Amino acid sequence: MPSPNAIRAEALTKRYGSTMAVDGLDLSIPSGTVYGFLGPNGAGKTTTIRMLVSLLRPTSGTAAIDGQPITDRDRVTPRLGYLPESPPLYEELTGREQLEYVAGLRDIPDDHATGRIDELLELFSLASDANDRISTYSKGMKQKAGIIQAIVHDPPVVFLDEPTSGLDPRAARTVRDTIADLAAGETTVFLSTHILPVVDEIADTVGVLYDGDLVAEGPPENLKQRAGSGGSLEDAFLAVTDADLVGEP
Amino acid sequence: MSRSATLSRSATRVYRIARTELVHRKRSIEGSSQAIGLVIAGLFGSMIGLGSIGGLFVAGRSVGDAAVLGPARTVGAGLFGMAAAFAAVRVAQGLGLPSDADGLLTTVPHREAVAGYLLTESIVLLGVPAPFVILGAVVFGIGAGSVASVVLVAFAALSLGVLGVLCGVGVGAVVRVLVARSPVLARFRAAVGAVLMLAYFWVLFNGSAESVLEPFLTVVRASPVGWYGDLGLLAVGEGDLLRAIGAVGVTLVGIPAVGKGCGLLAGQLWYRRSVAPSVASGSSEMGDVPIAGVRISRPMRHVIHKTWLRARRAPLRLMYIAYPLFLLVPTLEDVTRLSVPAYLPGVIAFYGAWATGAAFTLNPIGDEEAVLPVTLTSPVGGRSVVGALCLAGLLIGLPATVVAAVLTSVVASPPLSVGMLVGVAVTAVVLPVTATTIAVGAGTAFPRLEPASITHSREAVVPSAFAFALFSLVFGLVSVPALLAVVPATHSAVSNVVGVGTHTLLVGGIGLTAVLGAVAGSIAFSYAVTAFDEYYYD
Ligand SMILES: Nc1ncnc2c1ncn2[C@@H]1O[C@H](COP(=O)(O)OP(=O)(O)OP(=O)(O)O)[C@@H](O)[C@H]1O
Numbered sequence: 025m026p027s028p029n030a031i032r033a034e035a036l037t038k039r040y041g042s043t044m045a046v047d048g049l050d051l052s053i054p055s056g057t058v059y060g061f062l063g064p065n066g067a068g069k070t071t072t073i074r075m076l077v078s079l080l081r082p083t084s085g086t087a088a089i090d091g092q093p094i095t096d097r098d099r100v101t102p103r104l105g106y107l108p109e110s111p112p113l114y115e116e117l118t119g120r121e122q123l124e125y126v127a128g129l130r131d132i133p134d135d136h137a138t139g140r141i142d143e144l145l146e147l148f149s150l151a152s153d154a155n156d157r158i159s160t161y162s163k164g165m166k167q168k169a170g171i172i173q174a175i176v177h178d179p180p181v182v183f184l185d186e187p188t189s190g191l192d193p194r195a196a197r198t199v200r201d202t203i204a205d206l207a208a209g210e211t212t213v214f215l216s217t218h219i220l221p222v223v224d225e226i227a228d229t230v231g232v233l234y235d236g237d238l239v240a241e242g243p244p245e246n247l248k249q250r251a252g253s254g255g256s257l258e259d260a261f262l263a264v265t266d267a268d269l270v271g272e273p
Numbered sequence: 274m275s276r277s278a279t280l281s282r283s284a285t286r287v288y289r290i291a292r293t294e295l296v297h298r299k300r301s302i303e304g305s306s307q308a309i310g311l312v313i314a315g316l317f318g319s320m321i322g323l324g325s326i327g328g329l330f331v332a333g334r335s336v337g338d339a340a341v342l343g344p345a346r347t348v349g350a351g352l353f354g355m356a357a358a359f360a361a362v363r364v365a366q367g368l369g370l371p372s373d374a375d376g377l378l379t380t381v382p383h384r385e386a387v388a389g390y391l392l393t394e395s396i397v398l399l400g401v402p403a404p405f406v407i408l409g410a411v412v413f414g415i416g417a418g419s420v421a422s423v424v425l426v427a428f429a430a431l432s433l434g435v436l437g438v439l440c441g442v443g444v445g446a447v448v449r450v451l452v453a454r455s456p457v458l459a460r461f462r463a464a465v466g467a468v469l470m471l472a473y474f475w476v477l478f479n480g481s482a483e484s485v486l487e488p489f490l491t492v493v494r495a496s497p498v499g500w501y502g503d504l505g506l507l508a509v510g511e512g513d514l515l516r517a518i519g520a521v522g523v524t525l526v527g528i529p530a531v532g533k534g535c536g537l538l539a540g541q542l543w544y545r546r547s548v549a550p551s552v553a554s555g556s557s558e559m560g561d562v563p564i565a566g567v568r569i570s571r572p573m574r575h576v577i578h579k580t581w582l583r584a585r586r587a588p589l590r591l592m593y594i595a596y597p598l599f600l601l602v603p604t605l606e607d608v609t610r611l612s613v614p615a616y617l618p619g620v621i622a623f624y625g626a627w628a629t630g631a632a633f634t635l636n637p638i639g640d641e642e643a644v645l646p647v648t649l650t651s652p653v654g655g656r657s658v659v660g661a662l663c664l665a666g667l668l669i670g671l672p673a674t675v676v677a678a679v680l681t682s683v684v685a686s687p688p689l690s691v692g693m694l695v696g697v698a699v700t701a702v703v704l705p706v707t708a709t710t711i712a713v714g715a716g717t718a719f720p721r722l723e724p725a726s727i728t729h730s731r732e733a734v735v736p737s738a739f740a741f742a743l744f745s746l747v748f749g750l751v752s753v754p755a756l757l758a759v760v761p762a763t764h765s766a767v768s769n770v771v772g773v774g775t776h777t778l779l780v781g782g783i784g785l786t787a788v789l790g791a792v793a794g795s796i797a798f799s800y801a802v803t804a805f806d807e808y809y810y811d
């Protein structure tokens with residue numbers, strides 16, 4: 025039974041010493057939607073994602089992925105795919121070996137995995153480099169391998185931390201299309217990025233984090249309207265993350 | 274701007290580069306097992322240094338009574354040779370001279386960067402010996418009753434050290450450039466290194482060290498390097514004046530010239546990128562072998578396969594497991610005479626097990642490097658990951674240990690009894706299992722987490738010193754009963770004291786180790802599983 029909300033968070037808080045990285049975040053993100061997570065550097069986006077994928081323990085508050093509490097890693101992890109900020113790859117393996125390894129960790133039968141990996145390598149134009157060692161990959165190639173790795177097992181919820189970083193325009197386009205396809209097929213995508221046009225194009229909902237607080241949330245159109253007629257998402261972003269207007273100390 | 278001002282600014286930058294580089298190197302070895310090795314090497318070196326100072330005093334006293342010029346030239350050649358050898362090995366290994374200096378080269382001129390690295394390397398290699406050298410010069414001066422000698426000896430020795438380091442850096446850089454240019458050399462680098470190391474030991478313990486070093490020393494002594502001997506002894510009326518002047522000339526002109534040569538070689542390294550090995554050696558195909566009739570799960574098979582592939586492609590990561598072999602060096606003398614001492618089978622069972630545990634299981638969390646978030650967020654549990662790592666070690670280490678221990682038992686002299694032979698074989702099975710399970714516990718208790726960026730630049734991630742210590746200690750204690758039983762000398766000693774028969778002692782000793790190992794191993798293993806399952810980044 026699919027739960028109505030793929031991602032739910034209530035008063036999710038993370039404090040590092042005296043730094044409040046995430047401050048009482050509430051989220052409810054329906055299944056099959058794309059959530060664009062924006063915010064200036066150091067706003068707490070990566071921290072939020074790491075809490076949601078059960079790698080970080082919240083200081084307080086609760087959250088659930090597909091109805092499973094994030095405190096129970098065994099129940100959360102089968103439901104998610106995750107692309108960390110820096111692509112998690114073994115330099116010594118080839119791209120294909122890395123992907124087969126991750127598929128194997130998730131107990132996907134080898135022949136099924138091979139087909140799926142070939143398809144994704146082709147989609148991301150990485151097929152010709154698949155048998156080279158990852159240590160020889162360029163930044164963008166590593167990023168592509170990381171993205172494939174996050175979705176190879178068709179998880180219901182995907183967390184992507186700056187997926188388009190380092191990608192060429194065509195690859196960035198592929199990522200956008202892939203995310204759109206995933207969402208069309210009931211996958212929920214939680215996407216942190218600084219590339220506003222990506223969010224504008226594919227996000228159903230945008231949340232703007234500022235200094236650990238969710239300062240704005242809604243469909244991209246609504247946010248743009250708030251910035252005034254003819255405003256862009258960039259204007260809206262700049263307005264809600266302006267220190268003077270937000271009134272942070 | 275005046276020329277001297279430019280020069281002094283340039284010198285300041287070189288000094289800053291060296292200082293930053295030294296701080297960086299200090300931080301990168303702090304708290305690592307390397308640091309402990311360095312302390313031990315330092316103590317050892319200090320002892321040699323103090324001994325040499327004593328020797329210099331004696332040499333000073335004997336000036337005039339005995340011929341000191343010949344020995345002085347030889348000592349100079351040795352000093353030069355040692356500095357050069359250390360520098361060459363370090364640079365050839367990729368230490369000392371980075372293969373990528375983009376950040377620095379876009380900030381300062383090439384020659385300043387080179388000078389900075391050469392200065393760093395000189396300080397690293399000569400910083401500790403230098404005070405001993407100066408003290409030695411003073412002592413020599415006192416012995417010979419000549420103040421001028423103090424200055425001359427110190428100048429000669431330090432010049433030789435710096436010249437040696439620079440020549441060594443040059444040789445090391447040539448090796449690096451060759452390896453970078455030649456795909457064949459690059460591929461067999463590890464093999465070439467192993468052959469050289471074996472040759473080194475063979476020379477060292479075959480008593481042929483002198484015969485190999487002699488021609489080298491003769492050549493170096495006859496070269497301008499030998500002139501420093503004349504320079505050092507000039508004030509006591511021993512050296513040849515022309516040669517002494519020549520030595521000063523070498524310091525003033527030769528050292529900058531060699532430095533210039535190092536700069537050219539560094540350019541070959543920095544501006545012409547080598548092709549990284551992109552071919553994937555080793556099969557990607559995974560076997561599906563049931564172990565003891567039990568089929569292991571797919572995730573575990575993948576973890577085992579990945580562990581082997583990574584080790585195979587980056588064998589230098591596992592260099593550290595060979596270090597204890599140095600302790601076996603005294604045995605080599607026997608072995609080269611084709612006689613295997615009777616204690617060797619037991620020692621091999623112990624070392625094989627230790628190496629099996631240390632290879633893949635001594636840093637389970639840190640070895641995941643950047644992939645750790647993926648491993649943790651995949652449904653595979655700690656029991657599977659930790660179990661698979663133990664299996665990855667055991668599947669190779671256990672058979673290898675058993676084969677090596679049994680083979681040496683068969684050829685040992687005096688020959689082992691059948692009972693002892695069986696005892697060795699059983700020990701060689703029990704110890705590796707014990708070692709891997711204890712190792713995962715020690716490795717998760719004291720993980721070594723290194724940002725991936727460090728591993729790429731300078732050194733492979735080595736398990737933490739605490740993990741090494743805890744593992745070696747617990748495993749060592751657990752092994753004691755079995756080792757006492759299977760090493761003939763201790764076996765007879767114990768059986769005399771306790772008054773039990775051979776077989777009782779074997780069963781008792783190995784049995785006790787097995788029980789202790791099972792207890793320690795299962796505690797350590799379940800600790801590791803829990804640690805892995807409950808690993809959080811906060
Ligand atoms: N391990 C840590 N220890 C202490 N403070 C931390 C730690 N990790 C993150 N922080 C702090 O938490 C805050 C949020 O960091 P986070 O990485 O979540 O930001 P971000 O929104 O992802 O930024 P960016 O856009 O630059 O990736 C920052 O102030 C950061 O300094």
Ligand SMILES: [Mg+2]
Nearest residue numbers: 069070071109
């Ligand atoms: Mg971030």
